[in-house]
Amino acid sequence: MNGPALEEKIGYVFENKELLREALTHSSYANEQVVDTPPSYERIEFLGDALLGFVCGEYLLDKYPAMNEGDLTQTRSRLVCEASLADVGREMDIMRHIIVGKGEEQSGGRKRPALVADVVEALIGAIYRDGGLEAAKTFIHRFVLTDENDRPFVLDAKSLAQEYVAKGGLGKLSYELAGVSGPGHSRDYHVDLYLNGKKIGSGSGKSKKSAEQQAAQQALPQLTPPPAPQP
DSSP states (O other), X not given: OOHHHHHHHHTOOOSSHHHHHHHHBOHHHHTTOSSSOOOOTHHHHHHHHXXXXXXXXXXXXXXXXXXXXXXXXHHHHXXXXXXXXXXXXXXXXXXXXXXXXXXXXXXXXXXXXXXXXXXHHHHHHHHHHHHOHHHHHHHHHHHTSTTGGGOTTSOOHHHHHHHHHHHXXXXXXXXXEEEEESOTTSOEXXXXXXXXXXXXXXXXXXXXXXXXXXXXXXHHHHHOOOOOOOO
């Protein structure tokens, strides 16, 4: 474990370094120790999982005021799923900091998506215990909720928009490339979304796909089906 390197990567310095070590320690290592068995990440992961669900729920409630409860729940599940969190862990190269036992090391366990995802949740719990709710929220917003449109397993606003249009018999959606800006190595794509020829959303992103997702997200409030009438 290289604590300072990981702290620099995540932008948070622990006052209690033992919390960081606990978050990174797999049970395979803890179980190999004969004396002074260190705690593994399982308990603090439990806390991180709860915090992650809460912060993501609050974020989605604020960002998508027209989205119903079922879609909010489904979207939150995608944000906090194993694939999403493993991707977050790989981005911060957390694998090389995980403390595993010899057998787990030999089997390549430190790179297993499930283990990486668990450690990300444990890290969230450790940050909360060390620095409080705002510190944990800052981490979650920076690493889990950023670039959500580029995560294929997160919110697919295009599919949701198409589903709403189909259910409501609203007509035809079409995406049009409005322009491309920026230097060749860092292009920004600009896309407009039309419903039956009327522009209902615009988006920008580092890829055409990301820009289309942004445009669809902007249009969702106009496409959301009305609530079912009460009996």
